[in-house]
Amino acid sequence: MRKSLLLVVVALVLFAGFLIRREGDTPTDAATAAVAGGGRAGGRSAARPPMPVEFATARRAALTERVLVVGNLIGAATVVETSLARNKSLLDRQLLPRQTYDDTEARHQAAVAQLDLAKAQAD
Secondary structure, three states: OHHHHHHHHHHHHHHHHHHHHHHOOOHHHHHHHHHHOOOEEOOOEEOOOOOOOOOOOOOOOOOOOOOOOHHHHHHHHHHHHHHHHHHHHHHHOOOOOHHHHHHHHHHHHHHHHHHHHHHHHHO
16 A cells, blocks of 8 residues: 555656656747757756848849969969979989889970960960
């Protein structure tokens, strides 16, 4: 009999605690607590305040700006040219395989062609 009575009392206390806790978790109370508590809903969890959103109309338009990269290509061609001259010196002293020199020469020719193309397009 004592166990039954104790079980009923514990169940009633738990149910009352559940009801009290549930009453404090209404959406309006949580939002009010979040704003008043500096972003913390009831002090229990970190809720962020709403963020402002800006709307704008999207429309198609022609791209009128052009990016010229001739300066960067000149720099790249200069670096490759310096590398070609260094590799030529190493090849003449037989310190570099012919394949490596050929690769450097091909990179140099590609850089020069890319630079010429960019200059032609800029005109």
